[in-house]
Amino acid sequence: MAIFLTVAVIALIYIVIIQIAKASEYVSVLKGEDVSRKQNNKINGFLMVVFLVLGLIGVWYCNNLYLGKTLLSVDSASVEGARVDSMLWITIAVTGSVFLATQIILFWFAYRYQEKEQRKVFYFPHNNKLEVLWTIVPAIVLTVLVVIGLRNWFLFTGEPPKDAMVVEVTGKQFNWIFRYPGKDGALGKKYFRNIDDANNNPLGIIWDDQLSHDDVVFDKLILIKGKPVKLIIGSRDVIHDVGLSQFRLKMDAVPGIPTTMWFTPKYTTKEMKELTHNPDFVYEISCDQMCGNGHYSMRGVIDVVDQEEYDLWMAKQKPQYLVAFPDKDPSNKKDSVKLAVAPVETAGKTIAKM
Amino acid sequence: MSNEAVIHSPVEIGAHEEHGEHHHHHETFITKYVFSQDHKMIAKQFLITGMFWAVLGGLMSVLFRLQLGYPDASFPWLETILGKWAKGGHITPEAYYALVTTHGTVLVFFVLTAGLSGTFANFLIPLQVGARDMASPFMNMLSYWFFFAASVVMLSSIFVETGPFSGGWTAYPPLSALGDASPGSKTGMDLWIVSMALFVVSSLLGGLNYIATILNMRTKGMSMTRLPLTIWALFFTAVLGVLSFPVLFSGFILLIFDRNFGTSFYLSDIFVNGVGALPNEGGSAILYQHLFWFLGHPEVYIILLPAMGMVSEILSVNSRKPIFGYMAMIGSLFAIAVLAFLVWAHHMFVTGLNPLLGSVFVLLTLLIAVPSAIKVFNWLTTLWRGNIRFTPAMMFAIGFVSLFISGGLTGIWLGNSALDIHLHDTYFVIAHFHIVMGVASMFGMFAGIYHWFPKMYGRYLNNTVGYIHFWVTIAGAYMIFWPMHYEGLAGMPRRYYDYSIWESFKQFAELNRFISTVAMIVFAAQLLFLFNFFYSIFKGRKMTSLNPWQSNTLEWTTPLRPGHGNWPGEIPEVHRWAYDYGKDGVDFIPQTTPVGADESHH
Numbered sequence: 018m019a020i021f022l023t024v025a026v027i028a029l030i031y032i033v034i035i036q037i038a039k040a041s042e043y044v045s046v047l048k049g050e051d052v053s054r055k056q057n058n059k060i061n062g063f064l065m066v067v068f069l070v071l072g073l074i075g076v077w078y079c080n081n082l083y084l085g086k087t088l089l090s091v092d093s094a095s096v097e098g099a100r101v102d103s104m105l106w107i108t109i110a111v112t113g114s115v116f117l118a119t120q121i122i123l124f125w126f127a128y129r130y131q132e133k134e135q136r137k138v139f140y141f142p143h144n145n146k147l148e149v150l151w152t153i154v155p156a157i158v159l160t161v162l163v164v165i166g167l168r169n170w171f172l173f174t175g176e177p178p179k180d181a182m183v184v185e186v187t188g189k190q191f192n193w194i195f196r197y198p199g200k201d202g203a204l205g206k207k208y209f210r211n212i213d214d215a216n217n218n219p220l221g222i223i224w225d226d227q228l229s230h231d232d233v234v235f236d237k238l239i240l241i242k243g244k245p246v247k248l249i250i251g252s253r254d255v256i257h258d259v260g261l262s263q264f265r266l267k268m269d270a271v272p273g274i275p276t277t278m279w280f281t282p283k284y285t286t287k288e289m290k291e292l293t294h295n296p297d298f299v300y301e302i303s304c305d306q307m308c309g310n311g312h313y314s315m316r317g318v319i320d321v322v323d324q325e326e327y328d329l330w331m332a333k334q335k336p337q338y339l340v341a342f343p344d345k346d347p348s349n350k351k352d353s354v355k356l357a358v359a360p361v362e363t364a365g366k367t368i369a370k371m
Numbered sequence: 372m373s374n375e376a377v378i379h380s381p382v383e384i385g386a387h388e389e390h391g392e393h394h395h396h397h398e399t400f401i402t403k404y405v406f407s408q409d410h411k412m413i414a415k416q417f418l419i420t421g422m423f424w425a426v427l428g429g430l431m432s433v434l435f436r437l438q439l440g441y442p443d444a445s446f447p448w449l450e451t452i453l454g455k456w457a458k459g460g461h462i463t464p465e466a467y468y469a470l471v472t473t474h475g476t477v478l479v480f481f482v483l484t485a486g487l488s489g490t491f492a493n494f495l496i497p498l499q500v501g502a503r504d505m506a507s508p509f510m511n512m513l514s515y516w517f518f519f520a521a522s523v524v525m526l527s528s529i530f531v532e533t534g535p536f537s538g539g540w541t542a543y544p545p546l547s548a549l550g551d552a553s554p555g556s557k558t559g560m561d562l563w564i565v566s567m568a569l570f571v572v573s574s575l576l577g578g579l580n581y582i583a584t585i586l587n588m589r590t591k592g593m594s595m596t597r598l599p600l601t602i603w604a605l606f607f608t609a610v611l612g613v614l615s616f617p618v619l620f621s622g623f624i625l626l627i628f629d630r631n632f633g634t635s636f637y638l639s640d641i642f643v644n645g646v647g648a649l650p651n652e653g654g655s656a657i658l659y660q661h662l663f664w665f666l667g668h669p670e671v672y673i674i675l676l677p678a679m680g681m682v683s684e685i686l687s688v689n690s691r692k693p694i695f696g697y698m699a700m701i702g703s704l705f706a707i708a709v710l711a712f713l714v715w716a717h718h719m720f721v722t723g724l725n726p727l728l729g730s731v732f733v734l735l736t737l738l739i740a741v742p743s744a745i746k747v748f749n750w751l752t753t754l755w756r757g758n759i760r761f762t763p764a765m766m767f768a769i770g771f772v773s774l775f776i777s778g779g780l781t782g783i784w785l786g787n788s789a790l791d792i793h794l795h796d797t798y799f800v801i802a803h804f805h806i807v808m809g810v811a812s813m814f815g816m817f818a819g820i821y822h823w824f825p826k827m828y829g830r831y832l833n834n835t836v837g838y839i840h841f842w843v844t845i846a847g848a849y850m851i852f853w854p855m856h857y858e859g860l861a862g863m864p865r866r867y868y869d870y871s872i873w874e875s876f877k878q879f880a881e882l883n884r885f886i887s888t889v890a891m892i893v894f895a896a897q898l899l900f901l902f903n904f905f906y907s908i909f910k911g912r913k914m915t916s917l918n919p920w921q922s923n924t925l926e927w928t929t930p931l932r933p934g935h936g937n938w939p940g941e942i943p944e945v946h947r948w949a950y951d952y953g954k955d956g957v958d959f960i961p962q963t964t965p966v967g968a969d970e971s972h973h
Contacts, residue, residue: 020448027895034899038835042912045834050915054760057834061761064842065769072849083857086878101793105860108790112780119747119776126754127769130690131761138953139756142693147752148745155744159737162787167730169789174726190552190644209640210648221642250723253642255546256656258721258796262862262875265793269722271656272545273639276723301875305796305864307539309546309553310464313867 055132062131069124073117088262091293094300094321095280098265100169107165111158173266177279181245184238186302187220188250188257188270191311193302194219197233199336204249205229212253217341220253224338234337238302238319240282241327247279257315260305263289267305282321289321398935406516408508409935413515414494415827418820420515420522421486422901428477433894435470438462440887442869442880456534464868468537469555471866473529475540476563478809480570481525483674485518487816488612491677492581492605494823498926499599501590501943503936506583510576517573521566528562536563539866541667544637544659548629551646560630564623571620574612581609590925592945596701597962599924599949600694603701604680607708608673615669615712622662629654657722664715671808672711676704678815679746679775682768684949685822686750688922689765690757691958693950696749703742703749710739720788721795729788736786743779747772758953762920763837764822770845771814777849778807781856796866799859802852810848817841820904825919829932830911836903840896847893851886858882923949923961 045053084090089106093099130136185196185204198204205228211221222229240246250259252270259278260267268278290298302317322330339346407413437446438461445460456466493511497504505511528535537555538546542563550557585606589598598606625636629651637659638651687694694700716724716732750772759765781803784790794800817840824832863876870876870883918927925945929937943963951960955971 031899031902034836034839035902038833038839038903041835042833046912057838058759058761061766061838062759068842068846075849076853079854079857083854083882087857087860088862089860098793101790104787104790105784105793108784108787112783116776116780119751120773122751123754123769123772123776126751127759127761130754130757131759132691133758136758137956138690138692138758140693140953140955141695141752141756142950143696143698148696148699148749151748152741152745156741159740159783162783163734163737166733166787166789170730170733170792171726173789173792174729189642209642212642212648254644255549255552255641256543260796260862260864262793262797267721267792267795271723272641273652274655274657274723295874297874299874301873303862303864303873303875307468307543307546307866310468310537310555312468313464313869314872316872 058132062128065124065127069121072120088265091263091289092283093263093265094282094284094289095261095264095266096283097173097280098263099283100172101265104165104169108162111162173278177247178245181247181279182241183247183249184240185220185249185251186238186259186270186317187253188259188304188308188315189219189253190255190309191304191315192236193238193259193315193317194253195235195238195317196220196222196337197235197331197334198228199231199233201228201231203228205232209253217337222337224341230338231336232338233331233334234340235334238317239327239330240319240321242282242285242288242321242323244324245279245281247277250276250278255308256306257304257308258306259317260303261300261319262303263300269306285321285323286319406512408504408512410493410497410505410508410511411827411933411937413511414490416515417485417489417493417518420519421482421490422904424477424481424522425486426897426901428474428482429894429897431470431474431477433891434462435467435474436887436890438467438868440884442871465534465537465554467868468539468866469529469535469559472537472539472555473525473535476536476567477525479540479670479674480567481518481522483809483812483816484574484612484670485570487674487812487819488605488608488677489515489518489577490816491601491681491819491823492577492609494827495601495926496581496584496605497588498826498929498933498937499602499924500585500588501593501925501945502584502588503938503942505580506588507580511580514573514576514580517569517576521569521573524562524566524569528559528566531558531562533557533559535559541660541663542626543663544626544629544656545641548626548637549641549643549649550630551643564627564630568620568623571616571623574616578609578612578616581605582613585609590942590945593962596698597945597948599680600683600697600700600704601677601680603704604676604683607704608676611669611673611676611708611711615666615673618662619666622659622666625662626659657719657724660719660722661715664718665712667718668715669711671804672707674808674812675775675815676707678771678812678818679704681815681819681822682771683750683753684924685764685768685818686753686772687950687952688822688920689760689762689768690754691760691952692753692757693952693954694749695752695755696745697948697950699745700749703745706742707739710735710742714739714786717786717788717791720791733786733788737783739786740779740783743775747776747779760920762821763832763834763841764818764920766838766841767814767818767821770841771811771818773845774806774811774814774848777853778803778805778811782807793862794859796864797859798855798863798865801865802855802859805855806848806852810852814845817844817900822920823926824904824907825914826926826929828908828911830907830913831919832907832911833903836899840900840903843896844893847889847896850889851893854882854886918961921959923951923959925962928961928963 093102183198187194205226206223207221208223209221211218211223250268250270252272257270258267259270264280266278266280268276286300290296300319304312304315343349447460449457449460453466456463533554536559538553546552547556547560585602628634629637635651635654637654637656639654641649683694683700714732714736717736720729785794785803821832821837858879928943945962946965947962949962954960
């Protein structure tokens with residue numbers, strides 16, 4: 018019933034508008050097209066200024082409402098991301114002032130030079146000085162922005178510091194798998210045909226490679242405050258994207274082509290909770306590349322902790338090799354009934370069913 | 372009806388000329404309205420098909436905005452319309468992604484490419500250069516019917532069992548290549564590719580015709596530097612299309628091979644849940660993105676340039692002043708057209724692209740801001756000290772400039788890779804391209820329709836509805852897309868069905884509701900325009916003058932309703948450029964007027 022009512026009301030509004038419009042057209046024909054055009058001109062010229070003023074108020078109001086909800090109101094969570102923020106502010110200043118100037122000029126000119134009978138237009142087909150001026154000034158300003166941008170770009174995409182830790186991130190529909198290199202600091206080789214979810218090898222690790230034996234696979238990304246981290250990013254199926262909005266970075270996960278990204282976390286998760294005044298704060302990895310119908314639920318969690326806490330956590334982890342081959346696990350010799358199930362897979366299956 | 376009598380009382384003009392068509396044409400209903408080879412009729416066919424798609428594409432956005440704005444509400448009527456795609460009145464993720472994808476494809480290609488440049492290139496090129504028709508009217512007709520076929524195939528994909536393609540309008544493989552990775556990539560994707568292939572053919576047939584006509588069929592005296600800017604813009608648009616659509620086509624062919632014939636152009640190292648490891652090795656998923664964006668970026672200008680051209684013309688006519696910096700306008704169009712081919716990888720900064728290559732693309736991308744700035748300043752100077760008539764067309768032209776500035780400036784953010792690495796694929800991008808490419812080009816299209824409607828149908832559109840349409844649309848467009856910048860600055864990713872599980876993005880629930888509500892109102896305002904359009908074709912106020920805007924260009928020298936061939940007698944000769952407004956105190960001097968002895972030079 019409510020639907021019919023809504024439709025009826027909408028239809029009524031249409032009819033009213035159309036009738037008014039038709040009536041005004043009859044009036045304009047009766048009055049003469051010239052007279053009515055001049056009237057319309059006055060009204061619309063006036064509305065141009067009204068729109069400008071209301072629009073600028075709207076911009077200010079919107080900013081008041083939402084700036085606090087963006088990341089600009091919180092410090093970047095990575096050392097490198099702070100450069101993104103400072104660049105954002107410079108770019109806002111430049112484009113913002115151009116925006117204000119040109120919009121004000123546009124709507125003001127429209128109002129100021131609306132048709133007046135006595136006005137003689139200024140025949141002004143070109144002026145080389147002016148045209149050169151507004152070719153060169155934007156070019157200079159843009160050069161400055163490019164220089165700032167490229168310096169940051171080469172830092173972001175350049176080599177990470179030598180002491181950086183390495184974590185492998187693998188995307189799949191629709192969750193993330195993280196692999197830590199273990200004590201030897203090197204990741205074992207993998208091959209996609211070895212992927213075997215049922216036998217605890219979701220990444221296709223080649224077990225013959227000795228380096229893989231201490232690799233730890235986990236469903237969360239644990240990082241250390243102040244320690245640079247290099248992510249080696251890949252995908253098991255379609256293209257995903259590791260979106261780290263709090264760290265101001267993102268990088269695609271492409272099947273068959275590993276990509277990398279590095280940064281230095283600045284605040285632990287605990288510190289961020291205080292900084293954002295949000296007790297529920299977590300660092301989230303959002304998949305930023307359309308990857309299928311569960312794209313919106315492809316969420317990863319990052320925990321930034323200090324070194325001590327990390328060491329404690331790492332000590333408790335069982336290498337994936339031992340999860341896949343429980344009989345080789347010395348701790349299982351005593352109690353062979355216990356079956357290790359990779360936490361990753363159970364989580365993966367529930368989300369995939371959604 | 373006395374009212375009808377009033378509105379139709381002005382003296383009928385050109386009534387006898389309507390029948391002044393070439394007598395050797397023996398036209399039937401089929402040859403006149405269906406398989407017409409008259410560029411004006413083909414333009415109308417493109418326009419009306421484009422409008423059909425605009426309504427459907429717009430309706431789709433209303434539906435998925437419903438999900439984004441009211442994720443918890445249930446709308447039983449949705450189940451009535453969509454069936455299993457909206458179980459219990461909730462749009463399913465499958466349907467959501469299908470809607471988003473189809474909305475994007477349809478709006479970009481069918482509305483803003485075919486509907487915009489298909490309409491106005493066809494309508495304006497012969498009329499403004501002074502030609503009887505296109506270089507090849509038959510190819511021109513084929514161009515429309517290939518587009519029509521593309522439309523039919525795309526429309527049919529909505530009704531297949533596994534749903535239409537749902538992997539985003541860019542159709543990145545492997546997602547688009549693997550039916551097992553997404554149900555939309557099954558039959559839906561096959562139809563999507565077929566439809567797009569037909570569309571590419573249509574676009575090439577049209578484009579070649581436009582170029583040939585502009586280069587070869589200008590009337591006597593119409594040198595290239597006397598062409599109106601609309602024609603220059605449509606010329607560069609056609610060149611862009613002819614050079615870049617084949618590349619897209621090649622990308623699609625490889626995709627078809629990967630999908631159906633077991634090749635590995637784009638596929639490598641893939642393990643699909645529930646299927647296992649695929650045999651493909653050695654392909655590169657990124658290759659497709661290069662091929663796609665090699666069209667995809669010029670495509671942005673294919674959409675935007677015709678709007679720029681029409682806006683230049685309309686601003687000049689209604690300011691009663693020449694366009695400022697005509698040669699600079701052509702130069703900047705040329706610069707944009709060249710640079711359009713050299714910036715495609717700025718869509719791929721975060722794909723793992725070589726950083727050095729990325730930096731080159733940053734430089735070239737930001738370079739585009741220079742010709743764009745020239746255009747904006749030239750438009751502003753055109754208004755300066757003019758005598759502005761606010762026809763509905765002029766309103767939309769001014770709105771275009773405002774939107775082009777707003778959306779263009781955020782391009783400077785996204786083109787800088789070090790910022791893109793943060794903002795890529797967030798709502799900031801949605802805001803940017805909807806304002807600068809979507810809404811701005813729509814405004815260009817509306818400006819064109821309001822301006823040339825009298826030439827198309829011999830009647831005016833209703834002004835009052837036009838003004839309401841304009842003010843609701845511009846205010847609404849800003850209210851929808853401006854706040855999205857803030858969502859983007861919070862890192863909120865695009866193409867999400869639901870944000871409620873995300874601690875980082877759920878703070879915008881209220882804003883999303885606001886945006887969805889405004890989107891519905893703006894959509895409703897477009898229906899008003901639609902009514903105005905179809906009503907005015909038959910019942911609109913009749914023209915009292917052959918040149919209602921007192922414009923200089925050639926199309927206004929034709930009869931009220933020109934027949935096939937455009938001019939009943941000789942094609943007029945051109946003696947000057949198109950922008951002699953207010954010269955030597957004369958309001959306007961049509962291009963057909965010979966240069967007087969005492970006229971000043973500029």
